[in-house]
Amino acid sequence: MNIVVVVKLVPDLVEELTVDASGTALDTSWLRRIINEFDDHAVEQGILLKERSGGQVTVLAPDVEGADDILFTAAAKGADRLLKLSGDFGSGVNNHALARALSTTIKDLKADLVLTGVQAHDDSDGPIGPLLAEFLGMAYLGYVAGLSVQEAKVTARKEYPGGLVAEMEVDLPAVLGIQASEKPPRYVAVSKVRQAMQTAKLESQAAPAWDMSGGLPVARMFQPEAASRATLIEGDAEAVSSRLVEILKEAGVL
Amino acid sequence: MSQDVYVAIEHVQGQVADISYVMLRAARELATRAGGGVVAILMGHQASGLAEAMAADRVIYFDHPALKEFTPEAYQRVLAGLIHDDSPRALLLGNTTIGSDVASVLSARLGIPLVSSCRTVSPDGKLVVQTCGGKIMAEVELAATTTLVTVIPGGYSPEEGKGAKAPEVVTRQAPALEGLRVRLSKYIEPEAGDVDISKESVLVAVGRGIQQEGNLELAEELAKALGGTVCASRPVVDQGWLPVSRLVGKSGKRVNPKLYLALGISGAPEHVEALTDSETIIAVNTDPAAPIFSVAKYGSTVDLFELVPVLTERIRGAKTS
Numbered sequence: 001m002n003i004v005v006v007v008k009l010v011p012d013l014v015e016e017l018t019v020d021a022s023g024t025a026l027d028t029s030w031l032r033r034i035i036n037e038f039d040d041h042a043v044e045q046g047i048l049l050k051e052r053s054g055g056q057v058t059v060l061a062p063d064v065e066g067a068d069d070i071l072f073t074a075a076a077k078g079a080d081r082l083l084k085l086s087g088d089f090g091s092g093v094n095n096h097a098l099a100r101a102l103s104t105t106i107k108d109l110k111a112d113l114v115l116t117g118v119q120a121h122d123d124s125d126g127p128i129g130p131l132l133a134e135f136l137g138m139a140y141l142g143y144v145a146g147l148s149v150q151e152a153k154v155t156a157r158k159e160y161p162g163g164l165v166a167e168m169e170v171d172l173p174a175v176l177g178i179q180a181s182e183k184p185p186r187y188v189a190v191s192k193v194r195q196a197m198q199t200a201k202l203e204s205q206a207a208p209a210w211d212m213s214g215g216l217p218v219a220r221m222f223q224p225e226a227a228s229r230a231t232l233i234e235g236d237a238e239a240v241s242s243r244l245v246e247i248l249k250e251a252g253v254l
Numbered sequence: 255m256s257q258d259v260y261v262a263i264e265h266v267q268g269q270v271a272d273i274s275y276v277m278l279r280a281a282r283e284l285a286t287r288a289g290g291g292v293v294a295i296l297m298g299h300q301a302s303g304l305a306e307a308m309a310a311d312r313v314i315y316f317d318h319p320a321l322k323e324f325t326p327e328a329y330q331r332v333l334a335g336l337i338h339d340d341s342p343r344a345l346l347l348g349n350t351t352i353g354s355d356v357a358s359v360l361s362a363r364l365g366i367p368l369v370s371s372c373r374t375v376s377p378d379g380k381l382v383v384q385t386c387g388g389k390i391m392a393e394v395e396l397a398a399t400t401t402l403v404t405v406i407p408g409g410y411s412p413e414e415g416k417g418a419k420a421p422e423v424v425t426r427q428a429p430a431l432e433g434l435r436v437r438l439s440k441y442i443e444p445e446a447g448d449v450d451i452s453k454e455s456v457l458v459a460v461g462r463g464i465q466q467e468g469n470l471e472l473a474e475e476l477a478k479a480l481g482g483t484v485c486a487s488r489p490v491v492d493q494g495w496l497p498v499s500r501l502v503g504k505s506g507k508r509v510n511p512k513l514y515l516a517l518g519i520s521g522a523p524e525h526v527e528a529l530t531d532s533e534t535i536i537a538v539n540t541d542p543a544a545p546i547f548s549v550a551k552y553g554s555t556v557d558l559f560e561l562v563p564v565l566t567e568r569i570r571g572a573k574t575s
Contacts, residue, residue, distance in 0.1 A: 162444065230548070
């Protein structure tokens, strides 16, 4: 079983995000990027599958700042092969372009199963999984939380609203969009990551020229207006608690 | 190209999903400006009755046994053929467990653009989309070709997409649907939890900010003082700290309590969409820019670990006095 996990880096939402001078894009000068958390689940799911029934796990990431750490962390967790897609990411690359480039790399890897996060918070031209699937000519199923592999197919649990689950059969090769891994993504000690940095090999493959068609230009980007914002209660824990008790009384809860 | 705006209706187990009506409402905004009509696309089997409440100028209905319940490839084939034949101004799909499996594939297959996470249509006809977990919004114009748009809830109410009289239903022949590589085996109904959070009137919700399992006790104590129940956003359930029956969000429960008290929840769109029917939302988060504050009525940026013990004591005091 040849498993390829595709990970993407996204702006860390804990940091303040601002719009740049053009008014149509994020200001990237101070932007901190972290692994898309659904992709973290996809890595975990790939490693769980390998531990259960063998195979090889390759983790593939675009070569942007922070990618090395993410790949070495994946190696410390049990990934076998680390691969970066290198290219000019400076002026922003949309998911259509990224998926086209990644699909040429994945074709060479002869993947049986491609796992990636079901979505990322900056998917403005659609999530990457189904784009990859179509460019690869593979089947796609998203919102997967749990799967088992048989001969030439997987049985996947797809999540619906309200806790309903659809059990679906998917013929291999296929791309699955992971909503949650069967177990929470494992913790690895920094020492193990450091060890991986010494021993694991980072391979790199150059992306062909970006083909961004399929995305549309942004006319204006802005921070949502403050019109519908919460009334922030000032003061310390004591002051806030006093006011909240009043509010709870007004709301008829107390 | 036609100026009509098409909407891919979503239904599961004989129930039309609310997002379908939200999309019909959004489609009306686009169609009015384009000078076209709103057309609902219903794919099902012996399901034409599902169209009754739709506020659409007409319904195109594809009936096939393979369309009884959603599977990605059947929907992709029907919609790809339809766009090829009709070239509508736009096709709207849900940014949901159904629509997201289809939209990107259609975009790649047909070479037409896709705009994701549209919330509303601006007065001048642009798509207003949400990105970065709701911290940033953007405006995008429809392309010259058919544009695919995925729609998130929150911009319009489902009621606005319902009509007084049933629309005209036109049946069309479905394409060949053999050899599908993704097949539905069965549905697994959710296990009944210890409590049904969709019926609780006071909910204390915890998110990533609770940091570790042991800290849940703080929320439990507060909930107990309020006579309520603890629920959670996705990261807490993914860690296995609370069962999925306590999950509020896109793949969990929708809730409508009198009080929703969110502790350490950032307010990702997948969470927020399920709690907007709450009467009073109070949010506690140290990040003043957290999107949860745009749905909450009241908020505090005091650290929840400082606030919650004091608040719990005050509430106990208020109840005994």
